[in-house]
Amino acid sequence: MARPSATHGAFSWYELTTSDTKEARKFYGKLLDWQFQDTDMGNATYTVINVGGQGVGGITAVPPNAQGMPPAWGGYVTVDDVDAVVARAAGLGGRVLLAPTDIPTVGRFATIMDPQGATLSLITYARKN
Numbered sequence: 001m002a003r004p005s006a007t008h009g010a011f012s013w014y015e016l017t018t019s020d021t022k023e024a025r026k027f028y029g030k031l032l033d034w035q036f037q038d039t040d041m042g043n044a045t046y047t048v049i050n051v052g053g054q055g056v057g058g059i060t061a062v063p064p065n066a067q068g069m070p071p072a073w074g075g076y077v078t079v080d081d082v083d084a085v086v087a088r089a090a091g092l093g094g095r096v097l098l099a100p101t102d103i104p105t106v107g108r109f110a111t112i113m114d115p116q117g118a119t120l121s122l123i124t125y126a127r128k129n
Helices: 021-032 082-091
Strands: 011-018 035-040 045-051 054-061 072-078 095-103 107-113 119-125
Touching: 011 021, 011 119, 021 035, 021 045, 021 054, 082 095, 082 107, 082 119
Parallel strands: 011 054, 072 119
Antiparallel strands: 011 072, 035 045, 045 054, 095 107, 107 119
């Protein structure tokens, strides 16, 4: 199989949203020997989780519009066209929680909820030439 970031339907990224990113880094760094790299996103810092020199996920703070949300891990699934897949999800009884949104230099993502209430993020990665 091709890289997960290039394969439609493959899980390609995992992300922890938490109220205490520093403590999360300390815990997971010691537990799993993860290395971290901070990225300035303008209004926040995003921490990339590296394993063997490869980015495999991230850690982010709970956003202001979700205060009180318990810390949670979430997965991203690669799709060829995030806008089209989000439109299909709604037609299949899912809900759009976060409409397709651009992440500069990374790609375009959205978050959906399936008919049973489970959430999933979808991403179309920017093509790198």
